[in-house]
Amino acid sequence: MAKPPLPIGSWGEISTWVVQTDTKGKPVKYKSQAKFRDHDGHVRQVSKYGKTKTAAERALQQKLQDRAKTNQSGELTAMHKISHLLDLWEKRFERLVTDGKRSPTSLETYRRAIKNHVRPALGELRIGEATTPRIDTVLTKIKTTAGASTAKTCRAIISGTMKLAVRYGAISVNPVREADTIEAPPKQPPRALTTEEVQLLRKSLAADDYAHQADLPDLTTFMLATGVRIGEALAVLWSQVDLEAGTVEITHTIARLKGEGLIRKTTKSKAGQRLLHLPNWAIATLRTRQTAGIRLDDPIFADTLGGYRDPSNTRRALRTALSPIGNTARRDLGLSLRALRRQTGMTRRQVAETLRWPQTRIELVETGRIKVDHDMVATLVASYGIGLEHHHPLLAQIHDATQPAESDKLAWIRSHALRKTTATALDQAGHTARQIADQLGQAKVSITQDIYMGRQAANPAAARALEDAFEDPELP
Template structure:
């Protein structure tokens, strides 16, 4: 897909890395033979400097991770296809991707049109907005909504309820009770959709899912912290327990946790 998200999501799920860390990986840090990846940097936007690749916040963030076979297969597929830019998950021009923009693309991809009724309601709301001459940005600013919320409503990509629609159309000086056709559309659109099951997934949720899989497989808190690059599990563990550079068993645990090929 255009945003190149499936491979990135698979890589993040198979490693538990932060989104900035995933976007900072270079090919020379990937060993396709050994099935490992070195995490050494992260991508961040710095005011006045733009996107920069900087070292991780602590030594805990610098780690060598073993990849489950399905995540390794993603990198091998990219390599075989000639996607050899540095970074591995580059933007369309071969440069670094903005973590914030990537999160936004992920939210959009995981907020599909729920059903025809939700889409039809969105089209009706878009028509009402256009009749007022207002832009989506103007409506969002007026309601103090996130900038993309009006777009998501109009394209049927988020759940709606009567109160949300009532608030929105009031901006257009529309009395909802006088629009019986619109009320009928709202009734249909508020019904649950299969795509709503994906609403919980965000970039950080992938990281939490990886940690949960390792926890359920019996890995210790120290091992999970090492996998995720977290500086502290507790003061006692930081002082008295050594940090391992890699945990080969993590790849095996993730291999079994997410072995459904349809996942990728």
């Protein structure tokens, strides 16, 4: 009976012998050799040398193991570590980004999730050990510690890697397929600004020196007029605007990539590349921004040096501006709290780390741009070693600062609320979901309907239609 062939990526018995001796006949060099079946099916001799028999055999073992991992032509085994599989999946995604089929920002997001969550949880397991119950447990833990959004990202990554393992023959079924789906209600349900809130927003930004310094009034107007994402708005060049025709061309977005800085890249999908018509009030805003020195290749909303603005910094500035100083009492309280912090020698970052608060919250409190209450201030000053109950002047300031202000109506607004407002306005004007999705640059109408369109519960037309359909003239 013929001897069965070596499995792909494995080797036979290792042989070692002396190949060199010194003048006294003492061995000084050994050679270890074994037959290795490569991933093209051919059996080849693989050898390695060492000063001792043990050293030669260890060197050969390492060479054979490395060859089994790296010399692949599309195959894996269930014994490979998931960490190795993640490397293969990441390289494949990099090629898709290079080919323009995937977004570089998606790659950055996946890399963070792999580094912080997936690799620590699964990297040292073998592919064959990645069972559905084990993956389910990992995803549940990630959801608990990092949130549903991160868990969904990790689920997509693990599913993609396991799909790759199935394709390469390491396993026969993707274990993620039967894992429990990750569901969580949105932190903030779709909400659009009312007409009164839009007027209050524009009035508030126009009266805010900080907002003017950050060039936010015109940017907000442009986003309301178009429904574009903030990165898309920052990527528009003057050459893409035709004020005579009243149109703007959306083709790119601004993103920050690790190791590359700010880049202007094409939109995530073909649906994102679109020609939009501008309302007259938006055209008027853009005309006022035009000056004789503007070049066609300049961005409309540039930074102070005339270059591209960072979307993250712009969002932060918008959040700050959308929390305007509510009243004089709130501003005075913020100044007092800032003075107390400085007396302790602490920075805003140190306070934020101590309390596990976002650093921006400390800034908003100290500038009077956030509504505070007694408990919040008590927690804050406690980190300075101050007991609020013994600080009577501060207690009096808190009483005055906690009174309602008109600007509190704007505190909930984020940049995406402007997109929702545009979508809802078009919906109420009778535009179809497909037309609204095209305006927003979304390929799937379902996303537009579920996330960006603030639906109205009342529908008088439905009552009239049912009345006409089922009215019985013989009934009293």
